[in-house]
Amino acid sequence: MDMTATKHIAEELGTKPALEINGVYKNFETFSALRDIHLSVRPGEMLCFLGPSGCGKTTLLRIIAGLETQSEGQLLQNGKDISWLPADKRDYGIVFQSYALFPNLTIAENVAYGLVNGKVRKAQIKERVAELLKLVGLPTSGEKYPSQLSGGQQQRVALARALATNPGLLLLDEPLSALDALERIRLRGEIRRLQKQVGITTIMVTHDQEEALSMADRIVVMNHGVIEQVGTPLDIYERPASPFVADFVGKVNVLKGQSLGGNRFRVGEIELQCDTCTDDSFVPGQNVSLYLRPEDRVAERLDHDTPYRLNALITKVEFLGGLCIAEVTSEALHGQNLGLHFTLNQLHDLNIREGNRIDIALRAHRIRVFAPRAEVAA
Numbered sequence: 001m002d003m004t005a006t007k008h009i010a011e012e013l014g015t016k017p018a019l020e021i022n023g024v025y026k027n028f029e030t031f032s033a034l035r036d037i038h039l040s041v042r043p044g045e046m047l048c049f050l051g052p053s054g055c056g057k058t059t060l061l062r063i064i065a066g067l068e069t070q071s072e073g074q075l076l077q078n079g080k081d082i083s084w085l086p087a088d089k090r091d092y093g094i095v096f097q098s099y100a101l102f103p104n105l106t107i108a109e110n111v112a113y114g115l116v117n118g119k120v121r122k123a124q125i126k127e128r129v130a131e132l133l134k135l136v137g138l139p140t141s142g143e144k145y146p147s148q149l150s151g152g153q154q155q156r157v158a159l160a161r162a163l164a165t166n167p168g169l170l171l172l173d174e175p176l177s178a179l180d181a182l183e184r185i186r187l188r189g190e191i192r193r194l195q196k197q198v199g200i201t202t203i204m205v206t207h208d209q210e211e212a213l214s215m216a217d218r219i220v221v222m223n224h225g226v227i228e229q230v231g232t233p234l235d236i237y238e239r240p241a242s243p244f245v246a247d248f249v250g251k252v253n254v255l256k257g258q259s260l261g262g263n264r265f266r267v268g269e270i271e272l273q274c275d276t277c278t279d280d281s282f283v284p285g286q287n288v289s290l291y292l293r294p295e296d297r298v299a300e301r302l303d304h305d306t307p308y309r310l311n312a313l314i315t316k317v318e319f320l321g322g323l324c325i326a327e328v329t330s331e332a333l334h335g336q337n338l339g340l341h342f343t344l345n346q347l348h349d350l351n352i353r354e355g356n357r358i359d360i361a362l363r364a365h366r367i368r369v370f371a372p373r374a375e376v377a378a
């Protein structure tokens with residue numbers, strides 16, 4: 001194999017972005033909905049825009065689709081500048097939250113919609129529609145009408161319709177949020193399976209962290225029109241880049257402490273040394289916030305040498321099924337509270353009950369340290 005071929009394959013395998021967003025801004029009159037968005041989407045990946053309602057997710061997706069124009073900035077799809085290309089000249093399929101199927105057309109006619117407009121031959125259309133309906137698990141529903149299908153089934157049809165023309169990019173705007181909890185979880189797995197099977201580069205908008213964590217290859221966390229962090233679900237969860245990300249993705253305890261200089265911190269009576277806890281630097285004595293996830297404690301096989309060990313009073317136990325939350329308070333933390341996860345088995349084994357005391361050790365290397373939020377804002 002010659003070098004050019006190798007290079008070409010390397011590019012095909014993902015060094016060349018499927019979509020690049022360079023410095024995109026969007027203003028609605030005086031309101032700034034997106035600021036300085038830079039993003040590179042890899043071929044074949046499933047990327048989720050995650051953030052609270054109103055943070056700009058849909059606006060960014062609509063700009064990618066050409067349904068909204070950016071105030072500033074550039075978009076490249078497979079290296080080609082599409083910044084000013086009208087929506088119908090762009091290469092994507094899209095699925096919205098509301099099913100948006102044509103109620104007076106059959107399922108097969110709905111799926112065929114983009115193909116008919118594209119003047120594909122009739123027999124070919126029929127074959128493609130059958131293939132797509134099979135792909136989304138509805139092989140025998142072609143003659144039905146949308147009202148005869150459940151919400152989840154209608155979203156499968158919308159998905160089939162979006163994939164019909166074999167687009168280079170699949171855009172999904174909260175495709176699961178109109179469904180009930182069970183259907184949502186079922187379709188989550190279904191969309192992910194389909195996305196991998198087809199290998200299509202996909203961007204999905206969601207405000208649901210669990211959806212993003214379970215479906216995405218990478219997550220783009222957005223807040224107030226800016227990107228806070230881009231990373232794999234594990235990156236985002238384990239190494240949140242900001243207090244906002246730590247708070248928005250997963251549950252977290254926030255403890256007040258002080259910097260002791262370098263990578264040393266004090267929380268209550270406890271002195272922590274953790275080299276991976278922070279990307280920031282603090283002056284000794286500076287107030288800090290320490291973010292600790294509910295699972296980041298050790299409660300078994302502790303001995304006197306176990307570092308960051310403390311004794312705590314259990315003030316409340318919330319039974320949630322297999323995983324429960326115990327609220328504890330500790331003199332060693334100067335009376336600060338923690339919410340900790342315990343499995344139901346641990347609850348029994350460790351005698352975790354309201355009014356009892358428990359020994360735990362903090363997993364120091366899991367803590368993230370940030371400047372307190374008020375000071376960030378100041």
Ligand SMILES: Nc1ncnc2c1ncn2[C@@H]1O[C@H](COP(=O)(O)OP(=O)(O)O)[C@@H](O)[C@H]1O
Nearest residue numbers: 028031033051052053054055056057058059060
């Ligand atoms: N056409 C519009 N005119 C004025 N403001 C808009 C328009 N579209 C969206 N916005 C505002 O931009 C912000 C981001 O909206 P959107 O992208 O829909 O958020 P998300 O999808 O993250 O919930 C919101 O504050 C919204 O009110």
Ligand SMILES: [Mg+2]
Nearest residue numbers: 057058059205
């Ligand atoms: Mg939205």
